[in-house]
Amino acid sequence: MTTREIMYREAIRDAQREEMLRDPTVFLIGEDLRDPWGGTYKATQNLSTEFGNERVLNTPICEETIIGASLGAALTGLRPVAELMYFDFVMRSMDAVVNQVAKVRYMSGGQVKVPLVIRTQGGGGRSSAAQHGNSLEAWICHVPGLFVAMPSTPYDAKGLLKTAIRMDDPVFFIEHKLLYMTKGPVPDEEYTIPFGVADVKRKGDDVTIVATSRMVLFALEAAAELEKEGISAEVIDPRTLVPLDEATILESVHKTNRLVVVNEGVERCGWAAEVAALVQKKGFGDLDAPIERVCTRNVPLPFQPDLENYVLPSVADIVRAAKYTLGKVE
Amino acid sequence: MTPETILDAETKTLWLDMFRKLVRIRHFERSAFELYTAGKLPGFMHISIGQEATAVGACSALRPDDYMTSTHRGHGDTIAKGVSVEGAMAELFGRVTGVCRAKGGSMHIADFSQNVLGANGIVAAGAPIAVGAGLSAKKRGTDQVVLCFFGDGALASGPIHESMNCAALWKLPVIFLRQNNQYAESTPRTDYQGIPDVVEWAKGYGISAVRVDGNDVLAVYRAVKEAAARARRGEGPSFIESETYRWYGHNIGDPGTWRPKEEIQAWKAKDPIPRFRKVILENGAATDADLDAIEAEEEARLQAAIEAAEAAPKPKPGTALEDVYVDPDLGAQAIQGVRP
Ligand SMILES: Cc1ncc(C[n+]2csc(CCOP(=O)(O)OP(=O)(O)O)c2C)c(N)n1
Ligand SMILES: [Mg+2]
Numbered sequence: 281m282t283t284r285e286i287m288y289r290e291a292i293r294d295a296q297r298e299e300m301l302r303d304p305t306v307f308l309i310g311e312d313l314r315d316p317w318g319g320t321y322k323a324t325q326n327l328s329t330e331f332g333n334e335r336v337l338n339t340p341i342c343e344e345t346i347i348g349a350s351l352g353a354a355l356t357g358l359r360p361v362a363e364l365m366y367f368d369f370v371m372r373s374m375d376a377v378v379n380q381v382a383k384v385r386y387m388s389g390g391q392v393k394v395p396l397v398i399r400t401q402g403g404g405g406r407s408s409a410a411q412h413g414n415s416l417e418a419w420i421c422h423v424p425g426l427f428v429a430m431p432s433t434p435y436d437a438k439g440l441l442k443t444a445i446r447m448d449d450p451v452f453f454i455e456h457k458l459l460y461m462t463k464g465p466v467p468d469e470e471y472t473i474p475f476g477v478a479d480v481k482r483k484g485d486d487v488t489i490v491a492t493s494r495m496v497l498f499a500l501e502a503a504a505e506l507e508k509e510g511i512s513a514e515v516i517d518p519r520t521l522v523p524l525d526e527a528t529i530l531e532s533v534h535k536t537n538r539l540v541v542v543n544e545g546v547e548r549c550g551w552a553a554e555v556a557a558l559v560q561k562k563g564f565g566d567l568d569a570p571i572e573r574v575c576t577r578n579v580p581l582p583f584q585p586d587l588e589n590y591v592l593p594s595v596a597d598i599v600r601a602a603k604y605t606l607g608k609v610e
Numbered sequence: 611m612t613p614e615t616i617l618d619a620e621t622k623t624l625w626l627d628m629f630r631k632l633v634r635i636r637h638f639e640r641s642a643f644e645l646y647t648a649g650k651l652p653g654f655m656h657i658s659i660g661q662e663a664t665a666v667g668a669c670s671a672l673r674p675d676d677y678m679t680s681t682h683r684g685h686g687d688t689i690a691k692g693v694s695v696e697g698a699m700a701e702l703f704g705r706v707t708g709v710c711r712a713k714g715g716s717m718h719i720a721d722f723s724q725n726v727l728g729a730n731g732i733v734a735a736g737a738p739i740a741v742g743a744g745l746s747a748k749k750r751g752t753d754q755v756v757l758c759f760f761g762d763g764a765l766a767s768g769p770i771h772e773s774m775n776c777a778a779l780w781k782l783p784v785i786f787l788r789q790n791n792q793y794a795e796s797t798p799r800t801d802y803q804g805i806p807d808v809v810e811w812a813k814g815y816g817i818s819a820v821r822v823d824g825n826d827v828l829a830v831y832r833a834v835k836e837a838a839a840r841a842r843r844g845e846g847p848s849f850i851e852s853e854t855y856r857w858y859g860h861n862i863g864d865p866g867t868w869r870p871k872e873e874i875q876a877w878k879a880k881d882p883i884p885r886f887r888k889v890i891l892e893n894g895a896a897t898d899a900d901l902d903a904i905e906a907e908e909e910a911r912l913q914a915a916i917e918a919a920e921a922a923p924k925p926k927p928g929t930a931l932e933d934v935y936v937d938p939d940l941g942a943q944a945i946q947g948v949r950p
Contacts, residue, residue, distance in 0.1 A: 316868045317796035340766030340802035341733050341794060369732070372767075407652035407704070409715045411731030547947045578945045579934050583715030584704035585652050590927035597949060604950040 667830025684729025763794020
C-alpha cells in the first residue's frame with residue numbers, strides 16, 4: 281500500500297472531497313468555507329473551486345441557523361457537513377445541537393434518520409484566550425443521540441470523517457487548531473475507520489495512558505520521557521468518545537494495572553472522569569493505584585502564554601501522573 | 611464645514627482631542643501590528659486601521675459615564691472610550707500591568723473604570739449586554755446612554771436582532787452602531803445579507819436609523835451626538851450605519867490581498883486622518899505645527915508605553931487561578947482539582 285505524508289487539515293479536506301465525489305447529496309455549509317479563503321483553518325480549501333459555491337455554501341454568521349438548517353436538510357434527503365469555525369461558537373447553536381439534532385429521531389419514535397456531520401475545532405495553546413480555546417467535548421458527549429469523534433492524526437481524521445459522512449446518525453466531529461499543520465502518512469487507496477474502535481498508539485506494560493486529540497501527542501512525548509526512566513507506558517487513543525471502545529482500555533489496564541486519563545477539557549465533570557468511572561467499575565480488580573486524571577484546570581483559559589501553559593495539561597503533568605500511579609513521586 | 615466657520619473654543623478643544631485620539635489609535639495599531647509580526651505579542655490580533663474615525667467620532671460624542679461595548683476588533687473603540695495606551699499595550703504584551711492583568715489580551719480589552727464593558731471574542735455578543743446596560747440606566751433613573759459597536763457581518767447574527775427588538779420595545783438608551791468595514795472575515799455583504807439597505811431594515815424595528823460616512827469623524831460625531839440626545843430624552847434606541855474600511859486583512863496573518871487592489875487603494879485614499887487634518891487647517895482650528903506636535907506627543911507616549919510594557923513583569927503562572935470568583939473560600943474550593 282503506498283502512502284503519502286499529508287497534513288491533518290488536508291486529510292479533513294480530502295475526506296470531504298472524496299465523499300462529495302461519491303455522493304451528490306453531500307454538501308458543505310458554514311462560515312468562510314469558500315476559496316480563496318477556503319475555511320479559517322483551510323480545511324475546505326479548493327473545494328468550492330472544484331464543486332461550486334452551491335455545494336460549498338458560505339453562510340452569514342448565524343451558528344444556530346447553520347445547524348438547524350443542516351438538520352432540516354438532513355431530514356429531507358441531503359447529507360450536510362456543517363462547519364462551526366470554533367468550538368466556542370458551537371455554544372451559539374446549542375439548542376439546535378442538543379434539542380433538535382440529537383433528539384428528533386427519538387422524539388419521533390424512530391421515524392427519521394439524521395445523516396449530519398458537525399465539524400468544529402477546539403483547543404488551547406495559541407493564547408487565543410477564554411473565548412477561542414475551549415475544549416468542550418464533555419458537553420457534547422453528555423448529549424444522548426450524538427456520536428462523537430476526536431481524531432489525533434491525519435490518518436484517523438480522514439478515515440473517521442469518511443465514515444461519519446456515510447453514517448445515518450448525527451456525528452459531532454472535533455478537530456484541534458494545533459493539529460491542522462501536523463503531518464502523518466495516509467494511504468493513497470480509499471479506506472474508512474469504524475467508530476468505536478480505539479487505536480493503541482504505543483505499546484507498553486507499566487501504565488496505560490488514555491488520551492484524546494492533541495493530548496495523544498503529549499502522551500506519546502510523555503511515554504518517551506518515561507522510557508528514559510525505565511517506565512513502559514501504553515498510549516491508547518479511543519478516536520471516538522461516543523461510542524467508546526471500552527474493551528481496548530480494559531484489556532490494557534488488565535495488563536498494566538495503572539491508568540492515567542488525559543483530555544484537554546476542564547477537569548470537573550470532564551470526559552476523563554467518565555473513563556475513570558468506567559474502569560473503576562469494570563476493571564476494579566486490575567487496579568494497583570488510584571486512576572489519575574490530567575485535564576485543564578477548573579478556570580477559564582487565560583490569554584498570557586505562561587498562564588495558559590499552567591492551566592492546560594502538559595507533557596510534564598502526564599509524566600508526573602504516570603509516575604504517581606507507580607509510586608515514584610515523593 | 612465651510613472655511614468661514616468661526617469655531618468657538620469648545621469646538622477647537624473637541625476637534626484637537628479627536629485628532630489626538632485618531633493619531634493615538636493609528637500609532638497604537640501600527641506598533642501592535644509590527645510587534646505582533648516580530649513575534650513579540652501572543653494570540654490573535656485584529657487591526658482596525660482605516661476605521662479610526664468611526665471609533666473616535668462615536669466615543670467623543672459620549673460622556674465619560676456613558677457605556678460602550680465593542681468587538682474582537684476593539685483596540686480603536688476601547689482607546690477612543692478612554693482605555694489608556696499604557697494599559698492596552700501592556701495587555702497585548704501579556705504583562706501584569708495590562709488593563710486585564712494579562713487574562714484577556716487583544717480580543718478582550720475591558721476597562722470598567724471607563725465604562726468600557728468589553729471588547730468581545732464572540733460576534734454580536736456585545737449587543738445583549740448593551741441592552742442590559744441600557745435597561746439598568748433606565749431602571750436606575752440616570753440619563754446614561756450605551757454605545758454598542760458591532761461589525762457589518764454581525765448584523766446577520768440573531769443576538770443583534772433580538773437586542774434591537776428589545777431596545778425598541780423598552781425604549782432603551784442604546785445606540786447600535788454598525789462598523790461597516792465591508793467584509794465579515796472573507797465574506798462580502800452580498801454573501802451574508804439579503805437586502806442592501808440596512809438603514810431601512812433597522813427602521814423596521816421601530817428604531818430611528820441613519821447612514822454616515824464612517825471616515826468622516828465629524829459626521830460620525832454628529833450622528834452619535836444626536837442619537838445620544840434622543841436617548842437621554844427617553845426617546846429610545848438608534849441605529850447608525852457607519853461606512854468604512856479595514857485596510858488590512860481580517861487578522862494579522864491574513865494579508866487581505868484577496869480583496870480587489872483598486873478597492874483597497876480607493877479606501878486608503880479616503881484615510882480619515884489627513885482628511886480631518888485638512889478640515890482643522892481649513893477652519894483655522896490649529897496650525898500644521900500644532901498638529902505635528904500632537905502627533906509627536908502621541909508617538910512619544912506610545913513608545914514609552916511599549917518600553918514600559920516590555921519591561922513590566924509577566925504574571926506568575928499560579929495567578930492563572932485568580933480572578934475566577936469573588937468569594938475567596940468558595941472560589942478556592944471550586945477551582946481545586948485532582949491533578950497530581
Ligand atoms: C459567534 C461567532 N461566530 C463566528 C466568529 C468568528 N468570527 C470572528 S470575526 C468574524 C467576522 C466578523 O465580521 P464583522 O462583524 O463584519 O466584523 P469585522 O471583523 O469586519 O470587524 C467571524 C466570522 C465569532 N468570533 N463568533
Ligand atoms: Mg466587517
